[in-house]
Amino acid sequence: MKRYSYKSIVILALLVLTLKSCFLAKEYEQPKEFEPNESLFRTDNIQKDSTSIAEISWRDFFLDESLQKHIEEGLENSIDIRIALNQILIANAYAKEAKAGFFPEINFDGGVNYQNLASNSQFGGFFNLITQYEADVNLSWEADIWGKIKSGQRAQQAAQLQSIAAHQAVKTDLVANIATTYFEITALDKQISITEKTIATRQESYETAKALKSSGQLTEVGVQQTKAQVHAAEAILIDLKNELRLAENRLSILKAIYPTQPERNSLDEIELASGTSEGYPIQLLQNRPDVREAEQAFVNAFQLENVARANLYPSLILNSSAGLQSLKFSDFISPNSFFYNAFGGVTQPIFNRRRLKTEREVAEIMKLQQALTFQQKVLQAGQEVSDALYQVDMFGLKIEAKDKEFSAYEHAYEGAKELLINGIADYLEVLNAQENVLQTELDLVQAKRDLFTSKVNLYRALGGGWQ
Numbered sequence: 001m002k003r004y005s006y007k008s009i010v011i012l013a014l015l016v017l018t019l020k021s022c023f024l025a026k027e028y029e030q031p032k033e034f035e036p037n038e039s040l041f042r043t044d045n046i047q048k049d050s051t052s053i054a055e056i057s058w059r060d061f062f063l064d065e066s067l068q069k070h071i072e073e074g075l076e077n078s079i080d081i082r083i084a085l086n087q088i089l090i091a092n093a094y095a096k097e098a099k100a101g102f103f104p105e106i107n108f109d110g111g112v113n114y115q116n117l118a119s120n121s122q123f124g125g126f127f128n129l130i131t132q133y134e135a136d137v138n139l140s141w142e143a144d145i146w147g148k149i150k151s152g153q154r155a156q157q158a159a160q161l162q163s164i165a166a167h168q169a170v171k172t173d174l175v176a177n178i179a180t181t182y183f184e185i186t187a188l189d190k191q192i193s194i195t196e197k198t199i200a201t202r203q204e205s206y207e208t209a210k211a212l213k214s215s216g217q218l219t220e221v222g223v224q225q226t227k228a229q230v231h232a233a234e235a236i237l238i239d240l241k242n243e244l245r246l247a248e249n250r251l252s253i254l255k256a257i258y259p260t261q262p263e264r265n266s267l268d269e270i271e272l273a274s275g276t277s278e279g280y281p282i283q284l285l286q287n288r289p290d291v292r293e294a295e296q297a298f299v300n301a302f303q304l305e306n307v308a309r310a311n312l313y314p315s316l317i318l319n320s321s322a323g324l325q326s327l328k329f330s331d332f333i334s335p336n337s338f339f340y341n342a343f344g345g346v347t348q349p350i351f352n353r354r355r356l357k358t359e360r361e362v363a364e365i366m367k368l369q370q371a372l373t374f375q376q377k378v379l380q381a382g383q384e385v386s387d388a389l390y391q392v393d394m395f396g397l398k399i400e401a402k403d404k405e406f407s408a409y410e411h412a413y414e415g416a417k418e419l420l421i422n423g424i425a426d427y428l429e430v431l432n433a434q435e436n437v438l439q440t441e442l443d444l445v446q447a448k449r450d451l452f453t454s455k456v457n458l459y460r461a462l463g464g465g466w467q
Contacts, residue, residue, distance in 0.1 A: 025147030025306045028154075028299050031371070054287040054462035056273060058175050061459060063271040066264050067182050070255060074178050075171065077256035084167035091156070091163035098156035101149040104141035109323075110134065133332045136323025136339075143318070148310035155303035162296035168289035168466035174254065175465035179456045181251045186267040187449035188244040191442050195237045198438045202230045205434070225431055233438065267448060272455055287463030294377040298370040301363070308363035311356050314348040381461065388458035395451040402444040409436040 053061065062068060075081065115130040144150055209226040212218035249259040322340035326332040349356055413433035459465060 025151045025310065026302070028302050030295065053273065053459055054464040055467070056464065057467045058465050061273045061464060062179055063273065064182075064265055064269070066262075067179060067270075070182060070251065070262060071175055071178050073257070074174055074255040078170070078174055078254075079256050080170050081167065081174065084163070084170045088160075088163045088167055091160040095156045095160040098153040101153055102144065104139050107138045109136050109138065130327070132325060132327055133329050134323065134325045135332075136321050136325075138321040139319070141318045143316040145316055146310040146313050148307050151303045151306035151310065155300050155307065158296045158299035158303060162293050162300060165289040165293035165296060169293055172289060172460055172463065172465035176456050176460040178251065178254050180453050181247055181254060182262075182264065183267075183270070183449050183452040183456070184247045185244065185251065185262065186264055186270060187445050188240055188247060189264070190267045190445045192237065192240045192244065194438070194441050194445065195233055195240060199230060199233045199237065202226070202233055202434065205430075206230055222431075229431060229435065232435075236438075236442075267445065270452065272452070288381055288461075289463060289466055291374075291377050291381050291463075294370075294374040298367070298374040301367040301370040305360070305363040305367045308356075308360040312349060312360060314346045316344070316346050318342070318344045384457070384461040388454055388461045391454035392451070392458055395447055395454050399444065399447045399451060402440060402447050406437070406440040406444050409433060409440050413437050 058071060059068060062071065111134060113130075113132045113134065115132075117130065142149070206223070206226045206229075209218055209223045213220065213223050248261055251262050252259045320340070320342040322338070324332055324334075324337040325339055326334065326337040331337060413430070413436075416430040416433045
């Protein structure tokens, strides 16, 4: 009998090893097609420098003290960040549970079992009443033959890293949105100041036009056109003030406070960090938390597919229990009341209404979905970096062009006034030159704001802002 027992154990072991060779939990490796390379970025301006602006803290990137205060307040109060932090706590709890998957499950049972048997039952003729006192400890442990438990553990670790990356992504977006809104507010301040000065200048021109009409040097048409320019500037001022109020309220909401007028410096005083490059192409996306979040979601799905496939194979489970049993409470704590048992066996799913097969197929599809999402995020990141790099260059060139345009219109306006005084130029030329000066100066401020915004977009696109 002993020989047959050994034979059975050997056969069982060989069977398990044979099945294990058919299935081994796959090790995750990042797909090569998802790795960033130079072809991902449509630009010739990537610097071959190991230091990237994405690696510096937002405190060192944004040098404006008022902006720094707004970012600190936003990070402290943000509801989205607090939600993301709670998600990390949830992921941590599941990760701790997964780590305990290799340990046995132990439960304690205790109670009193009272039975009143029917007289006509199998044992009712011998005894009618049975009262049994029992207390026992049950132990159950599953051997991780196929790596199912290990894969589940890795899946939860990936979910944990995914939640951390998601939290960092929320911080990155919040920092960038606060900075962009702050630049919008300072630009609107500048444009409002320019427009108010223009209104005052045009009001003076209107008074001058009325005087010229009284002396017979100007017609009523010229007077009304001058007056129309005053009201046109007033309409621009109304729009700018409306945009400013909305931007101020938007900044307050980003900081999770009630709408208020935020503290700020002027647009001309704003500075950003300089002397840093974009970094090596292969490193450009390693700091992006949303890319890492997408990859960890893919890792999670990859490991869960391992679990689903392992569920189709046999499970080796060991069970044991030990405790005390007695028909009399007075004899409960006694050596004669002690019992124990142990059982080990292999369970192979055969027919379970296709549940396990469906789980495996769904896990496979979900892994493919996450792979596609990961690939899409890498492509999107490459586009955002390419766009931001190009926009930084283009808005820099636009500022130079607008600055020259503004200078030319200023000279044209001054020249037109001189010619008007000497009776050479028509008053309409003065009005046109005046209109061009205002519009070009407003455009120049907008271009400066766009340049700051594009630099923030580049900082965000490279993964900066969460440090």
